[in-house]
Amino acid sequence: MRTFGFYLMIGSTGLALTWLGVQSGWWWLTPIAGLLIGLLLRPARLAILIALVVGALGWGLPLAILAFSAPIGQIAAAVESVIGLTSSGGAVIIVLTVVLGGVLSVVGAWVGIAGRGLAATG
Amino acid sequence: MKLSPFTRRVLHFLLALIVAACVLYVSAFSAGPLPPLGAALNVGYGVWTDASAALPVHNETLHAPGLQRAVTVIFERDGTAHIQAATDHDLFWTIGYLHARFRLTQMDLERRQGEGRLAEILGTQALASDQFELMLGLQRTAQAEWQALPANSPIRQILLAYADGVNARISEEEQSATLPFIFKLLNYQPRPWTPVDTLVVQGDLIQTQDFSTTPLQYAELVKALGYQRAMQWFPVLPPDMQHPYDAGPYAKASSPAPLPSQLAISQSTMNSISYLQAFLRQLPTNALRHSSESNNWAVNGPKAASGKALMAGDPHLELTLPAIWYQIAGTSPGYNFSGVSVPGIPTILIGHNQHISWSMTDVQNQSTLFYVEKTDKAHPHQYFWNGAWHKMQHLSYEIPVLGAAPVHDDVYLTVHGPVMPPNKLLSGQTISVDWIGALPTDDGEALMELAHAANFAQFKAALSNWKAPTLNFVYADDQGNIGMISPGYYPIVRSGSPWLPLPGTGEADITGSIPYNAVPQVYDPPDHMVFSANQRPVGNNYPYYIGTTLNDFDNGYRADEIYSALSGQSQFTMQNMEQIQNSTRDYLASLIVPQLTTTLRQAALNNSEQQALSLLEGWNDNMDANSAAASIWWTFWNRYLSDTFQPWWNAYHVPSSQDQSLVVSPDLTSLDEDLESWTLHDQHNPTFTPPRAATRDAAQVMLQAFKESVSMLGKTLGGNPGQWAWGKLHTRTIVSLLGVAGLSYGPRGSGGDSWTLNAAASDPLSASNPEQSSASAGPSWRMIVDWGTGQAVAVYPGGQDENPASPWYENEIAAWWNGQYYPMLDGAAAQQQPGSVKWTLEN
Numbered sequence: 004m005r006t007f008g009f010y011l012m013i014g015s016t017g018l019a020l021t022w023l024g025v026q027s028g029w030w031w032l033t034p035i036a037g038l039l040i041g042l043l044l045r046p047a048r049l050a051i052l053i054a055l056v057v058g059a060l061g062w063g064l065p066l067a068i069l070a071f072s073a074p075i076g077q078i079a080a081a082v083e084s085v086i087g088l089t090s091s092g093g094a095v096i097i098v099l100t101v102v103l104g105g106v107l108s109v110v111g112a113w114v115g116i117a118g119r120g121l122a123a124t125g
Numbered sequence: 126m127k128l129s130p131f132t133r134r135v136l137h138f139l140l141a142l143i144v145a146a147c148v149l150y151v152s153a154f155s156a157g158p159l160p161p162l163g164a165a166l167n168v169g170y171g172v173w174t175d176a177s178a179a180l181p182v183h184n185e186t187l188h189a190p191g192l193q194r195a196v197t198v199i200f201e202r203d204g205t206a207h208i209q210a211a212t213d214h215d216l217f218w219t220i221g222y223l224h225a226r227f228r229l230t231q232m233d234l235e236r237r238q239g240e241g242r243l244a245e246i247l248g249t250q251a252l253a254s255d256q257f258e259l260m261l262g263l264q265r266t267a268q269a270e271w272q273a274l275p276a277n278s279p280i281r282q283i284l285l286a287y288a289d290g291v292n293a294r295i296s297e298e299e300q301s302a303t304l305p306f307i308f309k310l311l312n313y314q315p316r317p318w319t320p321v322d323t324l325v326v327q328g329d330l331i332q333t334q335d336f337s338t339t340p341l342q343y344a345e346l347v348k349a350l351g352y353q354r355a356m357q358w359f360p361v362l363p364p365d366m367q368h369p370y371d372a373g374p375y376a377k378a379s380s381p382a383p384l385p386s387q388l389a390i391s392q393s394t395m396n397s398i399s400y401l402q403a404f405l406r407q408l409p410t411n412a413l414r415h416s417s418e419s420n421n422w423a424v425n426g427p428k429a430a431s432g433k434a435l436m437a438g439d440p441h442l443e444l445t446l447p448a449i450w451y452q453i454a455g456t457s458p459g460y461n462f463s464g465v466s467v468p469g470i471p472t473i474l475i476g477h478n479q480h481i482s483w484s485m486t487d488v489q490n491q492s493t494l495f496y497v498e499k500t501d502k503a504h505p506h507q508y509f510w511n512g513a514w515h516k517m518q519h520l521s522y523e524i525p526v527l528g529a530a531p532v533h534d535d536v537y538l539t540v541h542g543p544v545m546p547p548n549k550l551l552s553g554q555t556i557s558v559d560w561i562g563a564l565p566t567d568d569g570e571a572l573m574e575l576a577h578a579a580n581f582a583q584f585k586a587a588l589s590n591w592k593a594p595t596l597n598f599v600y601a602d603d604q605g606n607i608g609m610i611s612p613g614y615y616p617i618v619r620s621g622s623p624w625l626p627l628p629g630t631g632e633a634d635i636t637g638s639i640p641y642n643a644v645p646q647v648y649d650p651p652d653h654m655v656f657s658a659n660q661r662p663v664g665n666n667y668p669y670y671i672g673t674t675l676n677d678f679d680n681g682y683r684a685d686e687i688y689s690a691l692s693g694q695s696q697f698t699m700q701n702m703e704q705i706q707n708s709t710r711d712y713l714a715s716l717i718v719p720q721l722t723t724t725l726r727q728a729a730l731n732n733s734e735q736q737a738l739s740l741l742e743g744w745n746d747n748m749d750a751n752s753a754a755a756s757i758w759w760t761f762w763n764r765y766l767s768d769t770f771q772p773w774w775n776a777y778h779v780p781s782s783q784d785q786s787l788v789v790s791p792d793l794t795s796l797d798e799d800l801e802s803w804t805l806h807d808q809h810n811p812t813f814t815p816p817r818a819a820t821r822d823a824a825q826v827m828l829q830a831f832k833e834s835v836s837m838l839g840k841t842l843g844g845n846p847g848q849w850a851w852g853k854l855h856t857r858t859i860v861s862l863l864g865v866a867g868l869s870y871g872p873r874g875s876g877g878d879s880w881t882l883n884a885a886a887s888d889p890l891s892a893s894n895p896e897q898s899s900a901s902a903g904p905s906w907r908m909i910v911d912w913g914t915g916q917a918v919a920v921y922p923g924g925q926d927e928n929p930a931s932p933w934y935e936n937e938i939a940a941w942w943n944g945q946y947y948p949m950l951d952g953a954a955a956q957q958q959p960g961s962v963k964w965t966l967e968n
Contacts, residue, residue, distance in 0.1 A: 028170030028302055030152060030163035034145065065168040073176035077930035078306065082172050084867025085310055086159065100166040100173075107152060107163070110145040117141040120134045 013043050014053050021061025021108065033058055033104055034111030041115020050112050058108025063101040155528075160310045172306035179930035182962050189966035191218055191289045198223065198964040199955045204925030204933035207454045207952045214286045216457035217471045219966060221290025221318070224451060227926045227933075228468035229295070230307045231447050231862060232326070233315045235469050238409075239263040239325035239332075241524065246311045248527040253407035255524050260536050260543045262563055263332065267324035270565045280570045284320035287471035291318035305928065307863070326469030327569065329411075331562040333442075334594035335492040337414045338405060339676045341398050342786055343624050348390045349779040358770075358812070359675045359795040361624065362665045365802040367681040368688040369663050370597070370609055370655055371645040378668035379640060394497050394626060397556045402784055404546035411443060418679060418884045418902065419486035420706070421599035422656035422687050423607035425649070430696040431913015436601035437702040438475060438484020439904040441884050444859040446870060446935060448923030450906050456952060462576045463949050465906050465921065472572050475906065477917060477949075480579040481602045482910040486657045488595035488611045488645075489678050490671040492561040494618070496541040496629035500555045508539050508555070511631040517544065541629055557629060561614045566592035571612075581608050581648055588612040589641050597645070597657035603912045609655040610646040611662055615639040615671055624673045639669050654691045658882075660684035673795075676786070680794040682880035686712040699916060702909045707883050707944035709748040709876040713801060714758050718744065720804055721761065724824045725831060736846040737835045750852030750876040757849065759878060759889075760838055764830035766796055772815030790888060791879050851876065854889040858899040859922055859938065868929050870922075870938055872899040907946065918946035 017036035024032025037054040044050040069075055079093025088095055128136070150156070152163030165171045182200055189196070194211035196219050201207070206223050210216040224232060237243045241258040243251035258264075274281040295315055298304045308315065346355040405413065421438035429435040442449055453473065454463035464476015475484045499509040507514045518538040523531045537544040541559040567590040574587035584600055588610060595613025600606075616623070621633035645662040647655055659679035661672070672678055689712065690705050691697075718741055725738045737757050744754035770789045774781060781787040791797055803810040808823035815821070835846070842849045852874025861868035877885030877900070885900035908919040922941040926933035940947065948954075955961055 025167055026169040028164070028167055030167045031149075034149065062166075062168060066173065069168065069173060069176060072180070074179055074930040075173060075176045078172060078176045078179070081175075081868060081929040082306060082310065084865045085307070085863060090867055096166070096172075099162075100168070103152070103162055103166055106148055110141070110148045113141040114138075114145050117134070117138040121138045 037111025041112035054112035062104025
């Protein structure tokens, strides 16, 4: 039986890894963090949930912090215009960023969970 | 079928891998319009870094490798940069650094356009532009210019210092992952800046100002209307009274003016032209010269309240965000200037130094000649010239295209220039283009010498080697002198009609240019004023051919308006000049509306027409946004042109549906001049009578056009003529350089029209060309220098920073729109300005 502390430690490690990746340009650390979560945590649904939170927070929190000092809404709106999305004042790009963090982490976790299952069968 | 647990787990794992691979793919690679999402949206390194870069600059010391000594940069509140450098090298290094800091995207797009490398980042949509530029050869010209510069040439050192400054900033941004967000969205890194890139950007400007297709239009008109009628309606010399700035007397020409030699255009030539026109229609707006419409003038002596010289200049260009201009002031041991630079070019183009000021308008003489080359299937890739067959020079290019295989491009050159369009050698006849912008030029050196000049002799000497674009340089100095000169290469052909495609067999080749002492110029004229507004700069007795009334010179109404404003008054102040620059008075309306109202008073009018007449009678000829009479006038003039000429266009099948530039509209400047002249002096001109129709005169056509106008406006703007405000029909847009509506300003209801001094050319009534429904060109920079008071003011519609979230993205638009100006401060005043910011750059 895993303790709450263990879940917290793995989640925090994943978040730290994701945060580091986001700050360094290594976006691919996010699926690796998810992979670790998927390999180490069970049940699978809880691992997916934790991976989702870790990915979304890892990408969303730095953005939220940046928003206190810099005009991220205007940049998001500009990006939206350039790539031809219907104008939402930048909301689509901000949401997309947070969702991308979550999805990258979740697919990593999914691979970890499936791989762990395969290893257990083998 | 029941699967075993192992198989299920294998399938589960494979499914997880496939989904993960898909997510990782869109995160790592571009997909359709989407950039690689992982890299692009990464908070620390992706597009979001532009949010931090948009924050207002603050006092700081920056490490600047490559500087010889420490440099100070003071930013005014509005973003204007003042550079104080201890060496000339450091001044130009810092200009490069600032251009890259605030305009890197713009610079990279400019050089890519000129070098034919847009498709590499934008895909097939930019392929035609790349093919055109490779054919035109801006990069070939730039390379020739660079190679011709001696190793010890000062301009060479300046170009190198500037490139080093740009590259220092690019390296900094690459290392900190703070490149502008466009690079991240388009997923590429800017390559290092080179002096050749600067010369290519200079070529871009020449192309926008100087490359025109007038002979192709003349060929279409001659083919449809016949030579005599085409030249009657589109004459070389203006039929109306104009105000050239250099009214003569002129020295006798050193070579004779050309004589017309070809009066008909063959069908095979027309086929080549049609093919070429179809290709040209795919190009971006700035690839060809459209109407540039700039103003400049100067007064002195009794015309200036200060008794010294007073100068004003407002070059009109496509208005974009970011703007074409970046405002700087620079001081170093060898330089002291203030004005506007173009990102990519290391000095100011317009501005002042301690002793003189200058601004420019486009001469708009004919700088592009087309030649019909004689070719033959028996002599592939050869052309017949001077009595013999010659091999065309062949150049091959590979154009990289985003998302597609590279495209092979062949360019063939004759003695006249590149064959157009590329990759097409029509049997029997082929068109080549001889464009003055393709000649290597010393324009950069001339600009640097301008910055040094202290009097008119030095000013004139600095411009003596200027080639293209031909420009009207207005001049004023601290001793109270004023002047104007139009340097450049004015091609003289041996024989033939240069306004038509010329025979390429040798007899119509360019033999030289008008001598520098014979180009249009004046200095301290007795009436104490000089002015230019793209009008024909010389009188009809000027001994050289320089262009025609069609798309070469402007119709002259802005010049007439400047003449009217300056000649009727003395003791002008800076505030008077501001009012003139922002004037929306329509000079043509002041001539025609009295004729129209006289006609209408004698006609039977319905209630709406009567109200419209009353509005015109009480009108001051100002195209204000809230003026209903302005809407009536402009609609009337369009209908009047159409009712006069369209029946002829229909009867003679002028191909205006294929070539939009031939649509009857105020843009066909020759027709404006014709109709003005006939209305004032020849109301029974036979043109008023359509082919095979009952005789009409000007009064009948005016009445018809007026009634149609009132009906049209009623349908568009409602039944009450008092509510037909011009601003409801006529708007301005300052378009994003990326063509993105969300980053543009407007459209916003605006005053002005095609030939008001505050020009805002649009075609709000055109259903056939919706792109022209909002004015996108206009005064790109307004500057006034009063040498009596030592004050200078200026403003431009944009901001210093291309970052759309920056407070300096569009901060000057409001002042520009409202006719306000900012003082052009010197460095000390800028430093004392509350809110100014200081950067120290140290090696």
